[in-house]
Amino acid sequence: MAQQAYMTETDNDGSGPERPTSRFRRLAHRLLGGWRDDPRIWRRGVVTAVVALSLALVMLLHSRIPNRVGNLGSLTETFLPWLGLAVPVLLLVGLLRKSATALIAVLLPAIVWLNLFGGLLTDKSGTGGDLVVATHNVNADNPAPAATAEQVAASGADLLALEELPAPAVATYDRALSGQYPYHAVAGTVGLWSKYPMSQVHPVDIKLGWTRAMRATVATPDGLVAVYVAHMPSVRVKLKAGFTARQRDKSADALGEAIADEPLKRVVLLGDLNGTMNDRSLNAVTSQLRSTQGAAGSGFGFSWPASFPMARIDQIMVKGVEPESSWTLPRTDSDHLPVAARLSLDTES
Template sequence: MWRRGVVVAVLAVLTALLMILHAQVPNRIGNLGSLMETFLPWLGVLVPVLLVAALVRRSATALIALLLPTVVWANLFGGLLIGKSGVGGDLTVATHNVNAENPDPEGTARKIVESGADVVALEELKASAVPTYEKALGGTYKYRSVQGTVGLWSKYPLSGSRPVDIRMGWTRAMRSTVMTPQGSIAVYVAHLPSVRVKLHAGFTANQRDDSADALGEAIADERLDRIVLLGDLNGTMNDRSLNAVTSQMRSTQGAAGDGYGFSWPAAFPMARIDQIMVKGVEPKSSWTLPRTGSDHLPIAARIELSE
C-alpha cells in the first residue's frame, strides 16, 4: 500500500512544483514558460487523473502526495471560483475581437448593443466591415473613432483619439479620452500580435512581447489618473511577458468576476486572452457575453468612477 504508486506520487509532486515555480520555467527555449502560464489553471486537470491512477494502484503514498498539488491549485486559482461580482458602478465597458472573417458582423454588433455597454472596443476590424459596424452601432453610440484595425464606440464624447505605436508597423492600438458624467478617463484599445505553437519554433510570442512592452510604456506615460485598457492581448494575466502592462493595472475579472471568464476559443474557451484592465478606478463586476460570429467571446465589466 505504501510502496505502490511511487511514479504517481512523483508526478503529483512535479505538478505542484510546476504550479509553484512556473515563473522559473525558462522562456529561452521556445518561450516555454509563457506557453505554460497561458494555460496554467489547466494543470489542475492532472489532479483527478492522478487520483484515479492512485486509486487503481491502491497507493496511500500517491494519495497523500496528491494533497500537495490540490492545495497549491486551490491557493492559486480556487479564489476565482468564488463569486466576486458586486453591485453599483458608473460605467459599463465591453471589448470584442470580432474576427476579420466574421460571417455576421451585423449580428455581432447587435449582440454588443444588447450588452448595454456605455463604451465598446472592437478589435480585428476588417476595412470592408467597418461601415457595417458603424451603421449597426451608430444608433446607440453617437461617438466613435476607428484607428487601423481597432475602434472605440461610446455613448459619451470622445477627444484626443489617436493611434498608439506598439511596434508592429501598422495600427492595432489606440488611445482616446472618454468624457463621462463622472469626469474624463483615458481608454486604450489594443490588439497585440497573435501567437502560435510551432514544432520548430515553440511558442512564437516574441513580437507580442515587444508590443506589450510598448503598450506598457504608453500607459505609464498617460497623464490621466483613471485608465481603462480594453482589448485582445493574446496572453493571460499569468504570462510574465505581459508584465509591462499587468504590473500597472488590475484585471476586472480577477478583482470582480465570477469564475475564470475564459474568452478563447469561443467554441470551447480555454484561456482569457481578452482583457479589461483598469487603473485608478474600482471594478464592480466582470462577465463574458454570449457568443457571436467571432472565434472570441466578448467580455464586459462594470466599473466605479466616482471618488
C-alpha cells in the same frame, strides 16, 4: 421435528435493481478495503507520487520556467489553470493502486492549485458601478458584422471596443452601432464606440508598423477616463519553434510604456492581448493594471476559442477605478467571446 427455515433479507428484498447506495458501498470497499492490513500501501504508487510532486513544482515555480527555448514558460502560464485537471486523475490512480504515498503526494498539487486559482471559483460580482464597458475581437472574416455589433451592444455597454476590424467592414459596424453610440473613432484595425464625448484620440505605437492600438479621453458624467484599445500580435504554437510570441511581447512592452506615461489617473484598457494574466511576457501591462475578471468576476472567464474557451486572452484592465463585476457575453460569429465589465468611477480624475 420440522426443519426451521431461515431467510436473510437483502438490501433490495431480493429483487429489483440494485440500489445506488449499494453500488457505492461496493465501489468504496473495492477502493478502500484491506488498506489497514496491507503493508505495501507505502511502497506502491511511487511513480504517481513523483508525477504529483512534479506537477506541484511546475505550478508553484512556473515563473522560473525559462522562455529561452520555445517560450516554454509563457506557454505553460497561458494554460496554467488546466494543469489542475491532472489532480483528480492522479487521485483516482492513487486509489486504484491503493497507495497511501500517492494520495498524500496528490495533496500538494491540489493545495498549490487552490492557492493560485481557488479565488476564481467564487462569485465576486457586485451590484454597483457607473460605467459598463465591453470589448470584442470580431474576427476579420466575420460573416455577419452587423449582427455581431448588435449582439455586443445589447450588453448595454457605455463603451464598446472592437478589434480586428477590416477596413471594408468599418462602415457596416458604424451603421449598426450609430443609434446607440453617437461618438466613435477607428484607428487602423481597432475602434471605440462611446455614449459619451471623446477627445484626444490618437493611435498608440506598439511597434508593429501598422496601427492596432489607440487611446481616447472619454468625458463620462463622473469625470475623464483614459481608454486604451489594443490588439496584440497573434501567437503560435509550432512543433519546432515552440510558442512563438516575440512580436507580441515587444508590442506589450510598448503598450506598457504608453500606459505608464498616461497623465490621467483613471485608465481602462480594452482589447485582445493574446495572452493571459499569468503570462510573464505581459508584465509591462499587467503590473500596472488590475484585471476586472480577477477582481470582480465569477469563474475564469475564458474567452478563446469561442467554440471551447480555454484561455482568457481578451482583457478588461483598469487603474484608478473599481471593478464591480465582470463577465463573458454570448457567442457571436467570431472565434472570440466578447467580455464586459461594470466599473465604479469613485476616484478623482
